[in-house]
Amino acid sequence: MATIITITSGKGGVGKTTTSASIASGLAMRGFKTAVIDFDVGLRNLDLIMGCERRVVYDFVNVIQGDANLHQALIKDKHADNLFVLPASQTRDKDALTEEGVEKVLKELEHQGFDYIVCDSPAGIEHGAVMALTFADEAIVVTNPEVSSVRDSDRILGIIQSKSRRAVEGREPVKEHLLVTRYSPKRAHEGEMLTYTDIQELLRIPLLGVIPESEAVLHASNQGIPAIHQKDTPVADAYLDAIGRFLGETHPLRFVDYEKPGLLKRLFGGK
């Protein structure tokens, strides 16, 4: 049985693609055969973050429309064994995603023995985002510590609860996880940002992790290496913790408390 994980948020620019790349890489590093699919047809980004943009020949829409088979379209990741990327089409729009087509591709991935299928949702609540969450078994809702992002996450949770296959068929509901990204303990401490507890209180779903704001993310994106591979950075450690929690392990939250600069300096070398 493959588990389908949708990474979604409603709002754009909160870190869905960064998270998709890191979560998929993290699962693959743990030995699970993992595929990550870019549902953002027309605004293809995942391949850049994964550093495989020069190897894209066929894409998700080609497979849906039968122009290519899955084998031809899946790109093997350079950084992790067991990880394959299915890029979006850049020249089409979201209407190319049909429910039957998406279901067919997911079924085929399951048939090929994938353990996890990570769906990188586009922003918004329209067709593309709905297609990305329709077949979800679990959903990771990526939220930034600011009110508009929290409101949009709330909205997308409502859509998961009404439009996912599990909801429509009355099966056990999609398992929801909250992932707070771009978190700055200092600014939260000073009241400039919502704290992760504020966010959790409003959204009322279990917290999977808190990823700190960091320049390492931008650096990772520009290099085309998922942030989880940026060894010994708080971002990578926070993603590794989140993967552990996703798999049922217990890890204390890190990088959420604001400490006196002196101590911070000692720990992280003066950032």
Added chain:
Amino acid sequence: MPRRREPRPAPALELKTTRLAGIQVILNSAEHAALETHISTLFAATPDFFGGEAAVFECGRLPADAPAPDWAWLAQELQSRGLNPFAVQNASNELAAAAAKAGLLVLNAAAPAPVVAEPAPEPVPEPLPEPAAALAPQPAVPVPTRIIDKPLRSGQRVYAAGGDIVVLAAVNPGAEVIADGSIHVYAPLKGRALAGARGDVTARIFTTHLEAELVSIAGVYRTFDTALDAAVAKKPAQIRLADASQIVIEPL
């Protein structure tokens, strides 16, 4: 071997009493142009508010000599907006005959007649006795209270038709709770709450944590752009209507 009783097959037809919840469409005018304008403005903001509820045209307020409205057109207009009109009530002979021709049932005093200016005219020959007899007045059966136990999220809307609603989880900003009766929220109320949606001025709103964006009772609403009184903000409160026109918010 144990003997098993053969289950009796269910009969093909069973008769049970029921009482339909429906909408009264009260006609104050039979004039085509006036109806047309009002229908389009009434439904403009919420074209999908109704979801196929049954509806009855109430004619008691029409003047006795009013010409029959274009029933077929009127029914069609409402149908396209999610209402299913199937009958007329308290109609004069002429109106009833036209309605029957348009395929509507004719009911007589199936519900307590609202404002009727004069005593009803002499008993009229019954154009369609059968359905009218079947729908004789019955004591009202209370509508079950609707209970919601999951958080209502931004963009979600629930409507308790004909009764009260109890919400046991948070109503988040951007969510909307609507009831024809009262609204009870035993959790933070941060979205919108609209009680007495069909004009019941005695409906109230209760919550254990008032932080709403908007409250409304029988169409009288209040927003909270300015901060709430400290006695009720984020505290248990009730909201009711005083003199049928003024929203009153009190600590519980």
